[in-house]
Amino acid sequence: MKVSIIVAVSxxxxxxxxxxxxxxxxxxxxxxxxxxxxxxPCIIGRISLEGFGDLLPNRFNIIVSSKKEFFNAKDKTRINLPEYEKGITEKGAQYVIVKSVKEAVDYAKDVLKTDLVYICGGKGIYEDSQQYSHELIVTDVDTHIEENDVVIYNPFxxxxxxxxWKVVNQIHHPKDxxxxxxFSITYYVKNDEILVGYEIDQTKK
Ligand SMILES: NC(=O)c1ccc[n+]([C@@H]2O[C@H](COP(=O)([O-])OP(=O)(O)OC[C@H]3O[C@@H](n4cnc5c(N)ncnc54)[C@H](OP(=O)(O)O)[C@@H]3O)[C@@H](O)[C@H]2O)c1
Structure with a gap:
């Protein structure tokens, strides 16, 4: 299984x-x-989920949290999950709640049997999953954020x-x-590691 981190950073x-x-x-x-x-499938921390305000549609949401209920960060309404631990919402988003990043990665590999899982933040989730990751997709946003109370994650x-890591593709997006x-989006792959049973196709190296 390939584990891919997707993140945007200033x-x-x-x-x-x-x-x-x-x-x-x-x-x-x-x-x-x-x-x-x-x-x-997307692996997502509790605060990021609450920041998004709802589960990600059309994806299996693997939520990392010790909590049983979640609230939209903006309007404080409860995010409606029909059952604790595992289920599917009225809008058709599937989810499971797990307690650690390792559990999340194992769930994707062993239960969902997916070929690819995305790590969707935030900081603790990115940092804990970097050791398992094969791909990094980084959006570099051309700005300095000078506010207080921010969350910092440096992929490198x-x-x-x-x-x-080596760069395999980069796309620039001028402002409009x-x-x-x-901003620019850069795709990195880990040099030689084979991760979580993921076989790198040697002919494509
Ligand atoms: N720029 C981007 O690409 C991007 C993407 C996603 C999110 N974000 C931003 O990231 C920020 C949120 O990140 P955050 O780091 O503060 O929070 P987070 O990682 O989204 O959530 C933190 C919570 O997740 C659980 N958790 C996180 N790491 C864990 C670990 N290693 N083991 C076990 N549980 C863990 C804990 O939940 P419990 O407290 O419930 O136990 C923890 O309190 C927001 O500002 C969001 O907008 C940015």
């Missing part, structure tokens, strides 16, 4: 606010997130970590009337 590695918001509005990057993850906290910041 120049100073801000990924969001502690209240659960994204610090920018980039519809084109959200479209990239939706299209990339569509149909695949050391030269050693950066050296584990709907997206008021430049």
């Amino acid at each position: 120049k100073n590695h801000v990924i969001g606010t502690k209240a659960g918001d994204l610090p920018w509005e980039l519809p084109r990057d959200l479209k990239h997130f939706r299209e990339t993850t569509h149909g695949f 906290p050391s030269i050693d970590e950066r050296n584990k 009337h709907q997206n008021n910041l430049d």
Whole structure:
């Protein structure tokens, strides 16, 4: 199984606010997130889920939390889950609640038997899953966020970590009337590691 981290970061590695918001509005990057993850299981931390305000539709949501109920961060309404631990919502979003990133990755591999799972944040989920990950999809947003109460995640906290990854594709998106910041999306793959039973096709290296 391939484990893929998908994240958007500012120049100073801000990924969001502690209240659960994204610090920018980039519809084109959200479209990239939706299209990339569509149909695949997504591993997501409780605060990110509450920041999104609802389960991600058309995906199996693997929620990492010790809690039993979740609230939309904006209007504080309860996110409607018909059953604790595992189920499907009225809108057709499937979910399971697990207690750790390892449990989440194992669930995707052993129960869902998926070929690909996306890691959708936030910080603790990204950091704990990086060791299992084969792919990193990073949106670099051309801004410095100077607010307090932000959440920081640096995919490359050391030269050693950066050296584990190679760039395989990069797409630049200049700002436009709907997206008021430049950003670029870079696809990295881990150099030589075979992860969570995922076989790298040697002919494509
Ligand atoms: N820029 C992006 O691409 C992107 C993507 C997603 C989210 N975000 C941003 O990230 C921020 C939220 O991130 P966050 O780091 O504060 O919260 P988070 O990771 O979304 O959620 C934290 C909660 O998830 C559970 N959890 C997280 N890591 C865990 C671990 N390793 N083991 C067990 N449980 C774990 C715990 O839940 P319990 O407390 O319930 O036990 C913890 O309190 C928001 O600002 C959001 O907008 C940004």
